[in-house]
Amino acid sequence: MSWLHQPRTRRNALTAATGLVVGAALPTTAAAQTLPAAAAQYANPVLWQDFADIDIIRVGDTYYYSASTMHYSPGAPILRSYDLVNWEFAGHSVPVLDFGSKYDLNGARGYVRGVWASSLAYRPSNRTFYWLGQIDFARTYVYTATSVEGPWNRLTTLNTVYYDAGLLVDTDDTLYVAYGNTTISVAQLSPDGRTQVRSQQVFSTPSSIGTLEGARFYRINGNHYIFLTRPANGQYILKSTSGPFGPYTLRQVLLDLPGPISGGGVPHQGGLVQTQNGAWYYLAFVDAFPGGRVPVLAPVTWTSDGWPVVQLVNNRWGASYPSPVVPSPPRQVTPMTGVDTFDGTTLKPKWEWNHNPDNTRWSVNNGLTLRTATVTNDLYWARNTLTHRIQGPTSTATVQLDYSAMRDGDRAGLALLRDSSAWIGIRRDGGATRVVMVNGLTMDGSWNTTGTGYEAASAGVSGGRVWLRATADIRPGSSRPGTFSYSTDGVNFVRLGPAFTMGNSWQFFMGYRFALFNHATQALGGSVRVARFELSTP
Structure with a gap:
């Protein structure tokens, strides 16, 4: 295109x-x-x-x-x-x-x-x-x-x-x-x-x-x-x-x-x-x-x-200009950053799904419930992945996740999503639950999956609730790192895994997004609940 x-x-x-x-x-x-x-x-x-x-x-x-x-x-x-x-x-x-x-x-x-x-x-x-x-x-x-x-x-x-x-x-x-x-x-x-x-x-x-x-x-x-x-x-x-x-x-x-x-x-x-x-x-x-x-x-x-x-300004598009002279606004616009507790029963328009969702497998009711919609080991094939644009030049997404209803083989978490991706989240296998950082999810130039990811770091968790965090530096001239961490109390966060270098090619056209996902690798039936999403800047 x-x-x-x-x-x-x-x-x-x-x-x-x-x-x-x-x-x-x-x-x-x-x-x-x-x-x-x-x-x-x-x-x-x-x-x-x-x-x-x-x-x-x-x-x-x-x-x-x-x-x-x-x-x-x-x-x-x-x-x-x-x-x-x-x-x-x-x-x-x-x-x-x-x-x-x-x-x-x-x-x-x-x-x-x-x-x-x-x-x-x-x-x-x-x-x-x-x-x-x-x-x-x-x-x-x-x-x-x-x-x-x-x-x-x-x-x-x-x-x-x-x-x-x-x-x-x-x-x-x-x-x-x-x-x-x-x-x-x-x-x-x-x-x-x-x-x-x-x-x-x-x-x-x-x-x-x-x-x-x-x-x-x-x-x-x-x-x-x-x-x-x-x-x-x-x-x-x-x-x-x-x-x-x-x-x-x-x-x-x-x-x-x-x-x-x-x-x-x-x-x-x-x-x-x-x-x-x-x-x-x-x-x-x-x-x-x-x-x-x-x-x-x-x-x-x-x-x-x-x-x-x-x-x-100095022979270039200005870094700043005088503000447009317009009438006083009737109200302040809703900030592009902040907290979403998924209040009410509908998603706010800042959210967009990766492809159309299966509407029978998700709901909003003062919290977001994602039920597994696809059995796959490939996040790029998983339905009901919900995305949010990253705020530049750097920003952090923090998610409060209830994983108590996950089933064996399920994968749920927070990704930096594009044609080269990484995520932090919960794996449940054989009754055991771990928080993992997964790297190496990739697509080729025809947008076919070439890598489904590998586990770069993990730690045991229990209790049914975890906070997941991803920080993204999307300055085009920087080293473009994405880093991941988790918390069991919402206050003290532990870094997990190496920095992920976000790709900067233009061919995928869309930029990186924060993405909430939950998919099965064995059988449908599990679910997670997102109680809170916060997008913050330094």
């Missing part, structure tokens, strides 16, 4: 009901690199978690941000912010990956498939959010909801593959899609969004540039713009003054621009968004493995002839 796709914002031209300004005039200042002093500053990355292929929109006074999730379920998370800097989880556009049995780990696996770069838009005429994305190069799906929290329902399935699509709700309420790799096309959808009315190629990328993809589609000040990425080091924009089908002219936005994360890549594949007072921002991502692809924010000005210019 070529480099995935990025954010898209909605045009500045929406109705008063959305709080956006129709036909907002663009600033006429050109690439002035000097920014005004301000008391308040924000630091990049604005969020050090893995949220790639960003699409960003504003509806009224609220910003929404959609991202890729590949094989994780539910898919296409939506984040919410009131200031472009502080974000919280709001929901998911794709409730379940019902695109074939491989997404259920049923005879096949969907690793590095699923939800790639997709698009989020809001249509004020019917007060509805739209998500559009292609799956498996087979067809395109459209989901809608009147609230980002859901419920999200499938509106239609289109047999056309809109690769790396950007959805535009134009000022006349017409739905357009910009899409493609190298060859860029625009499609017009029917008024109800269920069928394609027209499609036309509008641009062919020059060989001197190479690949352009990751389309985001805008109507700004009467012009149509298609924002495109050159993976993984450039960003370009197409502009048409003659309507959505062009002709378009091309301009480079950035190329090989130093980013604000030490050891990380070039900011790219993002989207544009306008604040309530008319200021523009570009939210891009930086390749920062092993943690993944991390969002960074920069202000944008426009030239007098209608081209965007990223505002730089």
Whole structure:
């Protein structure tokens, strides 16, 4: 799969009901690199978690941000912010990956498939959010909801593959899609969004540039713009003054621009968004493995002839900028770190399963119960592995686990999960229980298992309850260690096993995650209960 796709914002031209300004005039200042002093500053990355292929929109006074999730379920998370800097989880556009049995780990696996770069838009005429994305190069799906929290329902399935699509709700309420790799096309959808009315190629990328993809589609000040990425080091924009089908002219936005994360890549594949007072921002991502692809924010000005210019600091994407001037938020957003006691009866949207879960084998009721769902010695085949993004640059996950209902052959614990993985957890064999650190879980480039892991350290435990801890240093320029420890009282922790070196290749696309798992190697029937999960930073 070529480099995935990025954010898209909605045009500045929406109705008063959305709080956006129709036909907002663009600033006429050109690439002035000097920014005004301000008391308040924000630091990049604005969020050090893995949220790639960003699409960003504003509806009224609220910003929404959609991202890729590949094989994780539910898919296409939506984040919410009131200031472009502080974000919280709001929901998911794709409730379940019902695109074939491989997404259920049923005879096949969907690793590095699923939800790639997709698009989020809001249509004020019917007060509805739209998500559009292609799956498996087979067809395109459209989901809608009147609230980002859901419920999200499938509106239609289109047999056309809109690769790396950007959805535009134009000022006349017409739905357009910009899409493609190298060859860029625009499609017009029917008024109800269920069928394609027209499609036309509008641009062919020059060989001197190479690949352009990751389309985001805008109507700004009467012009149509298609924002495109050159993976993984450039960003370009197409502009048409003659309507959505062009002709378009091309301009480079950035190329090989130093980013604000030490050891990380070039900011790219993002989207544009306008604040309530008319200021523009570009939210891009930086390749920062092993943690993944991390969002960074920069202000944008426009030239007098209608081209965007990223505002730089010392000829690079700034490590900090003056904070956006926005209305006071109605409340503080929910922190991305902290404690989850699994209160209530549903999972919070920060959690995503590795592939679709077997919903008969887990429950939330003021605590999370994981019943064994798969008999396997391979964690990559085990269903009902529940994942949480790692907070950078370093963070620690601590889990309180009741293992008293485990059965012989069961394995349960806390993993650092990717195509190269390690975990700490409980093994029950022959009636004996041990806490173990397991290393050497690996996949090849086709995402087939090449190693199911080996025990690197162990200790005896008893009493039915244990605290497991994993600490991850995901700074891309560091040695990338993951370390594991355990406690029998929740206070005194004992290190177990050697440091695990997290991989930093980009080909798996998703970054490392903390993962809670429980699988059988002999027979189903056992269970564990997670009473508490805490994500903390130094």
